[in-house]
Amino acid sequence: MALIYVSAWSDADIWRAEVAKHLPGETLRVWPDVGNVDEIDVALVWKPPHGSLATLPALKLIVNMGVGVDSLLQDPNLPRHVPLVRLVDPLMTEQMTEYVVLGVLAGFRKLLDYRALQAEGRWVEIDRDVAPPSERVVGILGQGELGTDAARKFLALGYKVAGWSRSPKHILGVESFHGQDRLHAFLGRCDAVVCLLPLTPETRGIVNARTIAAMKKGAWFVNGARGGQVVDADLLAALDSGHLSGAFLDVFNEEPLPPSHPYWRHPKVIATPHIAALTLPSMSERIMDAVKRYKAGKPLINVVDLERGY
Ligand code: NAP
Numbered sequence: 001m002a003l004i005y006v007s008a009w010s011d012a013d014i015w016r017a018e019v020a021k022h023l024p025g026e027t028l029r030v031w032p033d034v035g036n037v038d039e040i041d042v043a044l045v046w047k048p049p050h051g052s053l054a055t056l057p058a059l060k061l062i063v064n065m066g067v068g069v070d071s072l073l074q075d076p077n078l079p080r081h082v083p084l085v086r087l088v089d090p091l092m093t094e095q096m097t098e099y100v101v102l103g104v105l106a107g108f109r110k111l112l113d114y115r116a117l118q119a120e121g122r123w124v125e126i127d128r129d130v131a132p133p134s135e136r137v138v139g140i141l142g143q144g145e146l147g148t149d150a151a152r153k154f155l156a157l158g159y160k161v162a163g164w165s166r167s168p169k170h171i172l173g174v175e176s177f178h179g180q181d182r183l184h185a186f187l188g189r190c191d192a193v194v195c196l197l198p199l200t201p202e203t204r205g206i207v208n209a210r211t212i213a214a215m216k217k218g219a220w221f222v223n224g225a226r227g228g229q230v231v232d233a234d235l236l237a238a239l240d241s242g243h244l245s246g247a248f249l250d251v252f253n254e255e256p257l258p259p260s261h262p263y264w265r266h267p268k269v270i271a272t273p274h275i276a277a278l279t280l281p282s283m284s285e286r287i288m289d290a291v292k293r294y295k296a297g298k299p300l301i302n303v304v305d306l307e308r309g310y
């Protein structure tokens, strides 16, 4: 049987070398050079072209080489009977926590304002009455792998932390909210709102005029999840009206973000090109572990629930 890499996103030679290191004796075919499709039982994928996986009739395992599976689940021809495992890796989680800490602190410590003053060569203290962390609430939409780690690290920095999820959570020190009915109550608590939700039909457009209106005036928004969760026109309107003080965005409805998009030059936006948490070759141990488990007939971990969509 054989493994195939289906993605246009990174150099296949990197992953060929990682397969040789972790799965001696296995070779990695690279889409679209499939060879005999009846031999391919495992696909290592990141945003595979829609329809590609349906052409592999002997497939027994799909390993998503990233965290989010939204792009994969949007493939109408995804072979849904094949188990789908996603990447969960401590370094991925650390990267995301580092990013959202950066994002929130940029807002709390008025980085955009100081950057503007720097551009004019002006030495002005605009933040003499800066509130201590213990008086600020960081709210995290999503209390999964990424949201939970971020919550703990914001607590360690001394902030109050609130979290929102689908099911109830008991994370020491975190004020937990769950379910659609509690979303507005959660949002009204937060000085900064961080989105770490998966993109599903329920979360698409969740950051919109209504939910933004439920946020505190002057709140700061950080998105490390997916652009599809934000209604851009509503976010821009809230930035322009001053209801939100700013946004720190890594992900966008259209990627790459088109050159003419208002986010690029908006004075209240910091935009990064979907780099919050990257899949690195050093994560190959976790990626190949899924293949080893399948080959050994052991239970798979981090299996995606296709009904839930994450
Ligand atoms: P996860 O472990 O699956 O956690 C998802 C969390 O969201 C869970 O707490 C879940 O609630 C909650 N949730 C899902 N649907 C919800 C809904 N309708 N209402 C309320 N809560 C809901 O996911 P993760 O590993 O933390 O990753 C989150 C996302 O980060 C990924 O899906 C991906 O899109 C994004 N990401 C981005 C980058 C980047 O570089 N920008 C990198 C990695 C990941 P329950 O706990 O109750 O199920």
Ligand code: GLV
Residues within 6 Å of the ligand: 065, 066, 067, 068, 069, 277, 279
């Ligand atoms: C990146 O966005 C990921 O989901 O891994």
